[in-house]
Amino acid sequence: MDRHASRINHVGLTLLGLILLAAGVAALTRGLGAFGGTAASEPLITGAMRRYAAEQAWFWPVVAACGVVLALLGLLWLMAQGRSERLPALTLEEDTGEGSTHLSDKAVTKALEDEIAAYPGVRNVSARLLGRSKRPRLRLNVTYGWDADLVALRRRIDEEAVDRLRTALERESLPTVVRLSLVPGGHGRRVV
Numbered sequence: 001m002d003r004h005a006s007r008i009n010h011v012g013l014t015l016l017g018l019i020l021l022a023a024g025v026a027a028l029t030r031g032l033g034a035f036g037g038t039a040a041s042e043p044l045i046t047g048a049m050r051r052y053a054a055e056q057a058w059f060w061p062v063v064a065a066c067g068v069v070l071a072l073l074g075l076l077w078l079m080a081q082g083r084s085e086r087l088p089a090l091t092l093e094e095d096t097g098e099g100s101t102h103l104s105d106k107a108v109t110k111a112l113e114d115e116i117a118a119y120p121g122v123r124n125v126s127a128r129l130l131g132r133s134k135r136p137r138l139r140l141n142v143t144y145g146w147d148a149d150l151v152a153l154r155r156r157i158d159e160e161a162v163d164r165l166r167t168a169l170e171r172e173s174l175p176t177v178v179r180l181s182l183v184p185g186g187h188g189r190r191v192v
Contacts, residue, residue: 008080086130105129108165115161116140121148123183136169138162138176145183154180 033040053059086105109127116125124143131137140162144153157178166174 008077012077086128103169108169112138112140112161112165115164116142116157119148119153119156121145121153136171136174138165138174140176140178141181142178143181143183150180154178 029035031040105128109129112127113125116122116127121144122142123145124141126141128139129136130139140157142153142157144150158176162174162176166172
């Protein structure tokens with residue numbers, strides 16, 4: 001899940017939680033008699049409200065429309081859960097008159113992973129391109145062993161691999177997040 005979907009989840013679920021909390025508190029205080037003894041024993045929808053709903057022709061269509069809107073919002077929320085920031089391909093040269101040059105993200109990330117995997121002490125590498133073709137971002141997960149020189153590894157990733165990729169893609173900048181993880185089983189330490 002991407003950060004945008006995560007933000008939507010946090011905001012949406014917080015609002016839903018606050019609404020349900022307010023409804024629960026209101027129902028509890030009404031049931032305990034905070035609004036008067038008779039209110040606690042009466043049904044929520046009284047005869048006057050029932051008559052009003054029956055007399056107004058617009059009432060039930062509005063209720064149905066609200067239900068449809070809530071269903072559509074729920075569907076949009078579910079669709080946002082599956083959306084990813086992953087970049088499927090990079091457009092290197094975009095010229096509408098002569099065509100465009102597209103490069104698969106798998107080709108780019110595989111070449112980068114192979115290069116970093118050859119560095120001393122590296123056990124595993126995973127790379128992902130995110131964002132848009134005009135402003136790609138790179139995420140690297142590198143697992144290394146105890147025999148790796150962490151400072152040299154970080155320097156080579158930054159100054160050689162990522163710089164070479166940025167140059168090959170003809171980008172002035174390539175924002176990169178590198179997560180370095182020590183192989184499990186030793187003294188567990190993680191550097192981000």
